[in-house]
Amino acid sequence: MKPFHWESTHGNFGDDLNLWLWDFLLPGLRDVHEETLLVGVGTVLNTLILPLEGRKLVIGSGFGYGSLPDMRDANEWDIRCVRGPLTAEKVGLPQDMGIVDPAVMVTEMPEFKNLPKSKRRTFVPHWESAAAGIWPEICKTVGLSYLDPRGEAKAVIREIATSELIVAESMHGAILADAFRVPWVAVSTSRAINSFKWNDWARSLEVTYAPKLIPVSTRAEAIAKGARFWGVGFERDGQAVDEQEKRRQGETMVLADPEQTRLRVMAKQALAVPSALGLWQASKAKPQLSADATLANRKQRLWDVLEGVRRDYL
Known part of the structure; x- marks a missing residue:
């Protein structure tokens, strides 16, 4: 299974972390299910960005540009979660499947x-x-x-x-x-x-x-x-x-x-x-920070999703 990486000509660290984050979160994924593309970090749920052919496993991706692909075929799309509630609504998923951007899991890397x-x-x-x-x-x-x-x-x-x-x-x-x-x-x-x-x-x-x-x-x-x-x-x-x-x-x-x-x-x-x-x-403006408990909750829910992926794919 290969993680999808939108390689922009200019470079963008938010897209580029797909190159190594998934090897930490799902070690061994590259050795199994060659027919499946892991679609992870990024605003990539877009018909112009994602390849049309092949099965896709979606973990935390977002919508924001262009047109959504037709994601109704469960044989072609395994959607475990998306970035947030707005993407979930666009895709037609329950709002609680809009968990968080997987980039937050970088903090778990040693x-x-x-x-x-x-x-x-x-x-x-x-x-x-x-x-x-x-x-x-x-x-x-x-x-x-x-x-x-x-x-x-x-x-x-x-x-x-x-x-x-x-x-x-x-x-x-x-x-x-x-x-x-x-x-x-x-x-x-x-x-x-x-x-x-x-x-x-x-x-x-x-x-x-x-x-x-x-x-x-x-x-x-x-x-x-x-x-x-x-x-x-x-x-x-x-x-x-x-x-x-x-x-x-x-x-x-x-x-x-x-x-x-x-x-x-x-x-x-x-x-x-x-x-x-x-x-x-x-x-000089007052900065923001999400509540510790909220962030911890979203990360735990994402860990639960990842555990399900390990069980089903690895």
């Missing part, structure tokens, strides 16, 4: 236990913000550590786990923060963001998704998101994000083309002052 805490207050942007914005520079001005969600998944998770506060535009930034008992504040740089998946997870843990709105940091970011920048509205252009990706150097985003002058760079930073102010204000 390598992530008893990590030393730091004084870092960390911003985890959405990958589009990371690709098209100048958020590393902004973070320096507001006293936040910047964490790129496109980095290697285990390294990103360790940074989240050891922070004292997470300001999250990345949903899995908030999910992992909550799982590691790190207070978090949700933010958004676009009013057009798909809030369904956030609310799906938030309701599973009885918390509220009410993001602090922050202006985009650059014109390129506004174009990539179809947002406004200094009063000017832009049509969304996904190709703009791809162009920004081409300028990436390792884990460092090039903030300006080589031919641009230092004055031009300073001008871009000046135009990002509203973004800096918004991020600073968000970092």
